[in-house]
Amino acid sequence: MAGADEQKDNTDSIIADIQKRITEAFDMFDHESNKTVDVREVGTIIRSLGCCPSEAELHDMLNMIEEEEPTGYIRFEKFLPMMTKVLMERRYKPVPEDQLLRAFQVLDAEGKGYLSQEELTKYMTEEGEPFNQEELEEMLSAAVDPDKGSIQYKEYVSIMSLEET
Amino acid sequence: MPEKWLHSVYRYTLKQLTSKWYRRCRANLEVRRRLTWNIFQSIEYAGEQDQLKLHDFFNTMLMNMATDGDGPAPLIKAFNVNKRESIYDTQTMPDTSEPSLYSMLNETDVEKSYKGVHLSFPLTHDQLHKMVQCFKRKLASSALTTLHAKYTMELLLEVRKVLKTQPNIRYASTSISKQFTICGDLHGKLNDLYMIFHKNGLPSVDNPYIFNGDFVDRGQSSVEVALVLFSCFLMNPNEVYINRGNHEDHVMNLRYGFIKEIQRKYKSHSSKIISLFKDVFSWLPLATVVDEQILVCHGGISDTTDLSLLAKIDRHKYMSTLQPPGGCEDIKTMKRDELIEWKQVLDLLWSDPRTIDGCLPNTFRGGGCYFGADITEEFLKKNNFKLLVRSHECKTEGFEYTHNHKVLTIFSASSYYEVGSNLGAYVRVQRPDLECRIVQYMAGHSPAIRKISFTxxxxxxxxxxxxxxxxxxxxxxxxxxxxxxxxxxxxxxxxxxxxxxxxxxxxxxxxxxxxxxxxxxxxxxxxxxxxxxxxxxxxxxxxxxxxxxxxxxxxxxxxxxxxxxxxxxxxxxxxxxxxxxxxxxxxxxxxxxxxxxxxxxxxxxxxxxxxxxxxxxxxxxxxxxxxxxxxxxxxxxxxxxxxxxxxxxxxxxxxxxxxxxx
Structure with missing residues (x-):
């Protein structure tokens, strides 16, 4: 009996902690301090909380919490329960670094150790989910080695994952 | 064939993974950027709050303590800046005939070893140009001296003479120039001022400017920024408008570096120059109205802001806007009218816009108020204005529109918190519709720094x-x-x-x-x-x-x-x-x-x-x-x-x- 109580307490405190994290992340984007955020920034909030949904998945999440008559804003009271659930169930976990590296390596069929800008652009813009021009340019500007003019993917992947911590 | 298929699967996976993962990295970066901003702002405002707490405290002391006895009375007396007799109390003093002014100048000689710019009045374009060049070189090498104390004093006295003739609220017009430039806080950052002049030209009949306060404190070159602005003003008193900010205030200067800078740069002459700056600041106009449509002031407004009342006050009384004017010792004994008048000035210089409707005391800063979109709306309507341009708050982009585009914040000190923390901006208001064109920049760093990535x-x-x-x-x-x-x-x-x-x-x-x-x-x-x-x-x-x-x-x-x-x-x-x-x-x-x-x-x-x-x-x-x-x-x-x-x-x-x- 005591054991069950303890476990329940423990779960409660985990939930409480998760909800505080969500609140902090939300507040950082709540410019008007009225417990709403711009719908365009919700993706950033969700991702900053350690989730990696695809654009389609993000779209579904937004659908769940948007007002019946979309206002362009998302309310905290709707965001909190949805996000708590996602985090408790550990959904949309990020891809491990080695898996990403593996994908790069396969595409670099010749084993050069790098991809050219053109190659990466081609992969990122063809089929599947759209990666828009702005995102692409940003990504290239961060990924392209300024001296070599190509993407040294091994370095790039490790730099980017370093920044996650 | 299966190989090709596999390849395409991998391509798809890579794309999926990379974009998900890339977006997450971007999100983290964005959060870190915001976090940094929060830290800087919290620290900055905590400083302002300290300053105000200190003030409240001293004001209480003033009320409760006798000014004689062996207590810390001299200190308290010292604290009331508005009461301290100004060396050049202009209210009672006939201006140029005052011998003490001249004797002060005569006491100061320009040494033969002085290598800086020489000035004579009235200023010429050539002299202004030389001064600008000289300060620019000084930025590169700190060994060079700033403007000589004697010339500095002469310049300040000339500026004061002109400022005294100006009303509390100045009215500017675009009828000749067809456009107008408004700059926000510079905070002693000469690089930013030069960047603006470089991009937008020096002030002239065709190129009028409003400098919306807070050009001193915090930065390393407050003296130079002030001197260049004042020289421009002397050359073009009808084209250069300088509004007072909450940092053009002796009490703020004590804490935020301007006094320290003067002491460092002028050594034995510093006390005279400090007194003169203090006096000149109290003569700065409080606001400017462009084409009777745009109000430009440093902080903002409140639900009681009344331009006709503001036009009538004696602004020179407020050596520091943080203290009751004219040496009044006890806030309780102040007349209602005096209190109202004081609040008018405080609100104009210290307020911030907020999205919440109504008007609340500005607890974050401790002075002025927060005003909501409804207050703005009402104020603009009542005065027949279409826009309020204010400064006072650092913004990542150097500017920000709020209150349904009715309030524009403009902040001109780039890299205010740290190299790359924010852009600076100025706004050009253009005829015929007084459309606002914002120009952003990042000043004063090597191209290498400007090019660094967002990360x-x-x-x-x-x-x-x-x-x-x-x-x-x-x-x-x-x-x-x-x-x-x-x-x-x-x-x-x-x-x-x-x-x-x-x-x-x-x-x-x-x-x-x-x-x-x-x-x-x-x-x-x-x-x-x-x-x-x-x-x-x-x-x-x-x-x-x-x-x-x-x-x-x-x-x-x-x-x-x-x-x-x-x-x-x-x-x-x-x-x-x-x-x-x-x-x-x-x-x-x-x-x-x-x-x-x-x-x-x-x-x-x-x-x-x-x-x-x-x-x-x-x-x-x-x-x-x-x-x-x-x-x-x-x-x-x-x-x-x-x-x-x-x-x-x-x-x-x-x-x-x-x-x-x-």
Whole structure:
């Protein structure tokens, strides 16, 4: 009996902690301090909380919490329960670094150790989910080695994952 | 065939993975950027609040204490700047005929060795040009002198003469120039001013400017910025409009660096120049109206802002807008009209727009108010204006529209918090519809720095913000330790992340996202326990004088800014030195304000220990040298406190762990 109580307490405190994290992340984007955020920034909030949904998945999440008559804003009271659930169930976990590296390596069929800008652009813009021009340019500007003019993917992947911590 | 298929699967996977993962990295970066911004802003406003608390405190003292006796009365008297007799009290003084002005100038000679620019009045374009060039070279090499004290004084007296003829609210028109440029806070950043002139040209009949206050304090070149602006103003008094900001204020200058800068640059002439600046600032107009459609003022408005009332007041009374005008000692005895008038000025210089409707006291800054979109709407309608342009708040983009595009904030000091922290901007208002065109820039860095990526910039700025935050943390070490230990009855050295956040928030009184910051400030174990001692790693308060224990050192350090402000106030002749007695008085007052217990003998000890050369005088350098935060990076950085280490340390000597290194 005591054991069950303890476990329940423990779960409660985990939930409480998760909800505080969500609140902090939300507040950082709540410019008007009225417990709403711009719908365009919700993706950033969700991702900053350690989730990696695809654009389609993000779209579904937004659908769940948007007002019946979309206002362009998302309310905290709707965001909190949805996000708590996602985090408790550990959904949309990020891809491990080695898996990403593996994908790069396969595409670099010749084993050069790098991809050219053109190659990466081609992969990122063809089929599947759209990666828009702005995102692409940003990504290239961060990924392209300024001296070599190509993407040294091994370095790039490790730099980017370093920044996650 | 299967190979090709596999390839396409991988391509698809890569794309999926990369974009998900890339977007997550971007999100993290964005959060870090915002976090950094929050830290800087919290620290900045905490400073302003301190300043105001100090004021409230002194005002209370003024009301409750007799001005004679042996108490700290001289200090209090010194504090009331508005009451202190200005050397050049213009209200009663016929201007140019006043012999003391000339004698002051005559006392000052230009040495033969002076290599700077020579001025004669009226100023010529050539002279202005030379001065601008000279300051530019000075930026590159600090060995060069600034404008000579004599010319500085002459210039300030000329400016004052012209300012005196101007009304509180000036009216500007675009009928000749067809356009108008408005600049926001410059805060002593000459590079930004030059960037604006470079992009937008020097002021002239065709190119009028409004400088919307706060051109001094904080930056390193407040003197130069002020002199260039004033020269431009003298050359084109009808095309250059200078509004007063909340930093064109003697009391603010005491804390935020302008006084210090003058003392450094003018040495023995500084006291005269400080007095002159103080006086000139009080003559600056309060607002400008463009084409009867745009109101330009530094802070904003309130629900009581009344331009016709503002037009009538005697602005020169407000040597400092933070104190009751005209030497009135007791706020309670002030007439209602006087209070209303004072509030009008405060609101104009100190307010910030907020999205919440209505008008609330500005608790964050402590002065002025927050005004909502409804207040703006009502005010604009009543006065038949279409826009309010204000400055006063740093914005990442250098500008921001709020209140349904009816309020434009413009801030012209780029890299205000740290290299790359924000863009600067100015706005060009153009005929026929007074359309606003915003121009943004980042001034004064090598092309290499300008080109750094977003990621690198976030890194640099974040480091500097965390460093500043750490300093505040160290200053509160004792209180924080007490808080942490309260959650750690067994002295394990570990508390939960939640308790750590709670302690940080309540002790530091800073509303920051501590959960997000946690990983950057302390070490944690796998199950989210925090090794709280690691909060204080790398930085420690160092005090040359032992014997007073850590608490007094910390207390003094924490209040270093307050003390320095008090010192500068007490130093009525701006000589940079005060007596031992005055120093002790300052401490007594501060201690009383903070409601802490320190023995009288300790205070005397401290005072003595600071006066290194035993001449009975304390100079600011001695004082500042005595307390400083030392970056302990010199010691082995790879050494991490692991669990065993911490436990042992705390178990054997809990006291030792919190001692401050001497």
């Amino acid at each position: 690198q910039r976030v890194n640099i700025v974040e480091q500097s913000a965390l460093q500043d935050l750490k300093k505040r943390i160290i200053a509160c070490k004792n209180e924080l330790m007490k808080g942490f230990q309260g959650f750690d009855p067994t002295n394990s050295g570990i508390i939960s992340g939640c308790d750590w956040c709670f302690t940080m928030e309540t002790v530091l009184e800073m509303e920051l996202p501590w959960r997000t910051l946690k990983s950057k400030l302390v070490k944690s174990d796998d199950s989210c326990g925090v090794f709280y001692m690691s909060t204080f790693e790398e930085l420690e308060v160092k005090h040359r004088y032992s014997g007073n224990g850590p608490s007094i050192t910390e207390t003094l350090y924490k209040n270093k800014d307050n003390l320095e402000t008090i010192f500068r106030l007490m130093d009525a002749d701006h000589s940079g030195q005060i007596t031992m007695q005055e120093f002790q008085d300052a401490l007594v007052i501060l201690i009383k304000q903070l409601d802490i217990k320190i023995k009288e003998t300790d205070i005397a000890d401290i005072a003595r220990s600071i006066d290194l050369n035993n001449d009975g005088l304390i100079d600011f350098n001695e004082f500042l040298e005595a307390f400083r935060i030392v970056d302990n990076l010199g010691k082995d950085k790879t050494h991490c406190i692991d669990k065993a280490d911490t436990e042992e340390e705390i178990a054997h000597s809990p006291q030792k762990a919190i001692d401050i290194k001497v």
